[in-house]
Amino acid sequence: MTNSFVPPIRTLMGPGPSDVHPRILSAMARPTIGHLDPMFVQMMDEMKGMLQYAFQTKNELTIPVSAPGSAGMETCFVNLVEHGEKVIVCQNGVFGGRMKENVERTGGIPVMVEDDWGKAIDLNKLEDALKANPDAKIVAFVHAETSTGVQSDAKAIVELAHKYDCVTIVDAVTSLGGTPVLVDEWGIDAIYSGTQKCLSCTPGLSPVSFSERAIAKIKARETKVQSWFLDLNLVMGYWGAGAKRAYHHTAPINPLYALHESLVMLEEEGLENSWARHRKIHEALKAGLESMGIGFLVDAESRLPQLNAVFVPEGVDEAAVRQRLLQEYNLEIGAGLGALAGKVWRIGLMGYAAKMNNVILCLSALESVLTDMGAPIHKGLAVAAAHEAIKNQ
Numbered sequence: 001m002t003n004s005f006v007p008p009i010r011t012l013m014g015p016g017p018s019d020v021h022p023r024i025l026s027a028m029a030r031p032t033i034g035h036l037d038p039m040f041v042q043m044m045d046e047m048k049g050m051l052q053y054a055f056q057t058k059n060e061l062t063i064p065v066s067a068p069g070s071a072g073m074e075t076c077f078v079n080l081v082e083h084g085e086k087v088i089v090c091q092n093g094v095f096g097g098r099m100k101e102n103v104e105r106t107g108g109i110p111v112m113v114e115d116d117w118g119k120a121i122d123l124n125k126l127e128d129a130l131k132a133n134p135d136a137k138i139v140a141f142v143h144a145e146t147s148t149g150v151q152s153d154a155k156a157i158v159e160l161a162h163k164y165d166c167v168t169i170v171d172a173v174t175s176l177g178g179t180p181v182l183v184d185e186w187g188i189d190a191i192y193s194g195t196q197k198c199l200s201c202t203p204g205l206s207p208v209s210f211s212e213r214a215i216a217k218i219k220a221r222e223t224k225v226q227s228w229f230l231d232l233n234l235v236m237g238y239w240g241a242g243a244k245r246a247y248h249h250t251a252p253i254n255p256l257y258a259l260h261e262s263l264v265m266l267e268e269e270g271l272e273n274s275w276a277r278h279r280k281i282h283e284a285l286k287a288g289l290e291s292m293g294i295g296f297l298v299d300a301e302s303r304l305p306q307l308n309a310v311f312v313p314e315g316v317d318e319a320a321v322r323q324r325l326l327q328e329y330n331l332e333i334g335a336g337l338g339a340l341a342g343k344v345w346r347i348g349l350m351g352y353a354a355k356m357n358n359v360i361l362c363l364s365a366l367e368s369v370l371t372d373m374g375a376p377i378h379k380g381l382a383v384a385a386a387h388e389a390i391k392n393q
């Protein structure tokens with residue numbers, strides 16, 4: 001007979017999922033009700049309002065897609081891209097590559113603007129591409145590249161795209177709740193995120209938001225959206241105000257309780273305070289790592305506080321370190337991807353994981369394992385450096 005699955009209790013400091021707050025986990029265990037139950041409908045309406053707060057938008061179409069961040073990405077592309085349309089995709093890491101895939105699969109023509117992994121998107125290159133492709137209709141980019149820990153200037157990119165009459169698709173999976181994402185102020189047209197990072201929630205849902213301009217483009221489509229499930233014309237009927245709600249799919253009721261709770265917690269903390277907490281905890285981790293002699297991949301001005309890509313010390317088998325952290329300390333950190341595999345670790349400080357206990361655990365466990373392996377690091381300084389860095393904050 002198969003036993004129940006009882007997972008170990010880990011500390012999740014990788015690129016996601018990140019630690020889920022116990023309040024959010026317990027919200028998930030509340031009784032399941034019907035997805036057309038008036039109480040559920042009321043909860044969904046509250047959730048829309050709280051998501052508008054998280055995204056800093058008044059966009060009416062601000063909802064959670066019933067699937068993970070990748071589905072939010074796909075929702076944006078299948079609805080906005082029409083067959084034969086040119087889409088400028090800025091790529092500076094793994095997830096820009098996924099955007100290209102999405103454009104191709106929706107019958108669009110991707111025009112790639114490539115930047116080195118670990119560097120922010122170069123506005124001059126983007127403007128050159130916009131000038132060279134006056135028929136482009138969309139600019140798509142990743143605000144916070146989880147594969148490298150770099151943040152691009154979303155406000156400037158959107159402004160540039162609008163100058164050339166393009167709508168924008170923005171990936172905010174890793175940024176939402178961790179660093180400012182100001183949808184209305186920056187004029188973003190379509191944006192998607194994920195629940196498993198800075199919202200301290202379980203994986204599996206994707207908050208999205210669409211501006212009037214994006215909706216107008218979707219409504220003006222000449223062909224049907226190729227995906228039935230993600231067709232916003234249908235989804236809009238489901239998430240429409242209160243009583244008008246029509247059956248589209250059975251909502252993931254309990255995961256939505258979790259998201260609701262996570263957004264209640266975000267309101268309680270305050271968005272600005274959440275951004276400040278991520279910044280502060282990053283400062284502590286950074287001071288500790290640097291005192292050991294471990295450096296960052298990304299320049300300070302475009303570094304994401306919630307995703308720290310740091311160099312593996314010379315001669316160290318990075319996978320062996322991660323394995324020991326997991327086995328001996330129940331601590332998960334992430335590996336590098338693509339060309340960065342074997343060269344960097346990705347240490348996440350996202351949502352509930354962005355707290356001092358985690359920084360101290362990570363620094364002391366890493367120092368202990370690296371010392372044991374004879375790695376060339378400075379010992380005995382990291383924890384004090386972390387405390388010192390945030391002493392007066």
Ligand SMILES: Cc1ncc(COP(=O)(O)O)c(C=O)c1O
Pocket residue numbers: 015016068069070071073095142144145146147171173174194203204
């Ligand atoms: C920047 C970015 N975009 C998209 C995704 C895809 O999200 P999910 O894994 O929830 O489908 C991720 C996941 O890590 C991500 O980091």
